[in-house]
Amino acid sequence: MRTLGLDDVTFWYPATANPALENITLDVGPGDIVALVGRGGAGASTLLLVAAGLAPRVTGGRLAGTVSRGARAGIVLPTPWTQLSGMAFTVWDEVAFGPANLGWPGHAISRHVDHALERLEIAPLASRDPASLSGGELQRVIIAGILAMDPDLVLLDEPTAELDPEGARAVWRLVRSLAGEGKAVLLATSDVDALPDVADRIVWLEQGSVRAMGEPSLLAEDALCEAGLGTTVAGLWRAAALPAPYPLTVVDAVQRWR
Amino acid sequence: MALSRALAFDGVGFSYGNVAALSDVSFEVAAGERVALLGRNGAGKSTIVRLVTGLVHPDPGSVWIGDWDTADLAPEDLARRVGSVFQHADQQLFARTLREDVGFGPRALGFPAREVRRRTDEALDALDLHAHAEQHPYDLSPALRKVGALAGALALEPSLLILDEPTAGLDRAWRARVADALREHAERGAALLVVTHDLTFAAETLERGIVLDRGRLACDEPLERLLTSAERLKPLGLVPPPIAALSVALDLPGRPVRERDAAHTLARVAGGRSAS
Numbered sequence: 001m002r003t004l005g006l007d008d009v010t011f012w013y014p015a016t017a018n019p020a021l022e023n024i025t026l027d028v029g030p031g032d033i034v035a036l037v038g039r040g041g042a043g044a045s046t047l048l049l050v051a052a053g054l055a056p057r058v059t060g061g062r063l064a065g066t067v068s069r070g071a072r073a074g075i076v077l078p079t080p081w082t083q084l085s086g087m088a089f090t091v092w093d094e095v096a097f098g099p100a101n102l103g104w105p106g107h108a109i110s111r112h113v114d115h116a117l118e119r120l121e122i123a124p125l126a127s128r129d130p131a132s133l134s135g136g137e138l139q140r141v142i143i144a145g146i147l148a149m150d151p152d153l154v155l156l157d158e159p160t161a162e163l164d165p166e167g168a169r170a171v172w173r174l175v176r177s178l179a180g181e182g183k184a185v186l187l188a189t190s191d192v193d194a195l196p197d198v199a200d201r202i203v204w205l206e207q208g209s210v211r212a213m214g215e216p217s218l219l220a221e222d223a224l225c226e227a228g229l230g231t232t233v234a235g236l237w238r239a240a241a242l243p244a245p246y247p248l249t250v251v252d253a254v255q256r257w258r
Numbered sequence: 259m260a261l262s263r264a265l266a267f268d269g270v271g272f273s274y275g276n277v278a279a280l281s282d283v284s285f286e287v288a289a290g291e292r293v294a295l296l297g298r299n300g301a302g303k304s305t306i307v308r309l310v311t312g313l314v315h316p317d318p319g320s321v322w323i324g325d326w327d328t329a330d331l332a333p334e335d336l337a338r339r340v341g342s343v344f345q346h347a348d349q350q351l352f353a354r355t356l357r358e359d360v361g362f363g364p365r366a367l368g369f370p371a372r373e374v375r376r377r378t379d380e381a382l383d384a385l386d387l388h389a390h391a392e393q394h395p396y397d398l399s400p401a402l403r404k405v406g407a408l409a410g411a412l413a414l415e416p417s418l419l420i421l422d423e424p425t426a427g428l429d430r431a432w433r434a435r436v437a438d439a440l441r442e443h444a445e446r447g448a449a450l451l452v453v454t455h456d457l458t459f460a461a462e463t464l465e466r467g468i469v470l471d472r473g474r475l476a477c478d479e480p481l482e483r484l485l486t487s488a489e490r491l492k493p494l495g496l497v498p499p500p501i502a503a504l505s506v507a508l509d510l511p512g513r514p515v516r517e518r519d520a521a522h523t524l525a526r527v528a529g530g531r532s533a534s
Binding site: 038039040041045078079081082132133134135136137158161162163164165166167168169190193228229231232233235236237239240241242249250253254257 | 274275277297298299300304345346348399400401402422423426427428429430431432434455457458495496497499500501503504507508517518520521522524525528
């Protein structure tokens with residue numbers, strides 16, 4: 001069973017000759033956490049837009065191949081401040097905006113909003129004006145607003161870019177817990193050091209194509225380290241000319257050292 | 259006043275309505291100094307960016323840019339000395355091409371066309387952005403837009419550069435490029451004040467850490483010492499970056515926090531172990 005399926009997908013932005021994505025085939029099932037890594041411009045954000053159905057519907061452009069979604073998708077963009085409704089005077093109302101637009105009854109909206117605020121550890125912000133929040137607080141509000149709509153396919157583009165280390169850890173824990181509930185998660189992040197403890201599968205994108213796919217141990221392989229996409233610890237081991245396989249994390253490195 | 263002072267906060271407080279953002283914050287940054295401004299979300303870091311750029315004014319206290327008291331100065335006055343990149347850099351980009359955008363600052367300051375061109379080319383060079391120079395800024399990825407905004411700030415050739423999360427969403431190669439450009443700028447005498455959660459980037463690029471905690475100055479010391487102390491970082495909402503954590507866990511001599519230093523030390527210690 002798959003929640004998201006991309007079969008031989010190629011996508012062109014408007015008025016461009018070269019595709020932003022080329023021949024992508026990818027399945028994400030319930031409980032999966034799949035992480036996209038790549039250099040800037042490799043196509044990770046575009047792939048998430050395609051997965052969400054925003055490309056080409058909103059972006060324009062042309063798509064070849066098949067995208068199938070077995071469930072409602074929610075996406076957190078890399079520019080979360082652009083996802084504010086602009087119509088809410090409190091954080092609670094902002095998070096309720098999506099569920100309200102789904103036409104849910106009031107009690108269901110309340111339940112989902114309160115639960116989402118708790119999960120993002122931002123219940124104390126509920127009565128604050130969204131305009132008064134810091135960037136990191138706002139990023140958590142936007143994630144809460146997406147989760148409050150209870151999507152079965154969760155798409156996250158740089159979900160921790162604005163967050164402090166505690167906030168980032170809380171979001172990664174939340175991602176694992178969403179997968180534990182059977183949600184399918186597809187994410188893109190430049191925080192590759194977090195991925196060994198978060199992702200089930202890594203997809204390495206290069207110039208719009210899948211260069212490699214595999215378990216998180218991929219992040220300690222020579223080719224990824226060479227491309228600057230390995231974990232910091234793997235990159236350090238390699239820079240010190242210590243023998244492969246390189247450790248993925250600090251914990252792995254300490255074990256190896258002993 | 260010492261001639262080398264690029265920035266000074268003197269007893270600064272600031273509130274958004276009834277919500278206090280900063281209380282009694284005092285510190286100085288010297289010319290050429292590279293300083294990280296750290297702390298939890300909501301600690302007051304972005305308020306410091308707004309104060310330094312003149313978007314808001316301290317109440318109470320004073321903010322000095324060199325020998326200018328910012329109290330009566332507007333952002334356009336301060337732009338002669340301060341270059342900035344905001345957390346949401348999209349709001350800083352508005353021209354039809356990245357080249358026009360980068361040249362906007364020097365043009366607005368009234369420099370002649372030849373000087374505008376020189377500054378624009380040098381800033382694009384410093385960040386290796388020439389390949390994107392003729393693109394519309396909004397055709398770049400959000401992370402690259404931030405690098406574009408940084409090029410615009412560099413083109414002002416400011417004596418103080420203040421940056422809010424300049425590496426958010428950037429891959430490692432771009433982070434290294436930003437780090438090189440910032441170090442070069444500091445070597446020419448500019449002071450850097452960089453708000454960041456990316457402690458790996460801070461370790462590689464910056465030398466001193468100022469930490470805010472709930473609007474107050476909690477810590478001000480060399481980054482190398484701060485980043486290897488998990489016990490001190492924890493109550494401030496910070497965790498050691500991987501290389502600092504590994505240095506401590508492996509008890510590497512000198513506790514290096516930068517990749518090059520740590521790789522050198524690791525190789526030397528590993529060589530010694532295999533020889534013995």
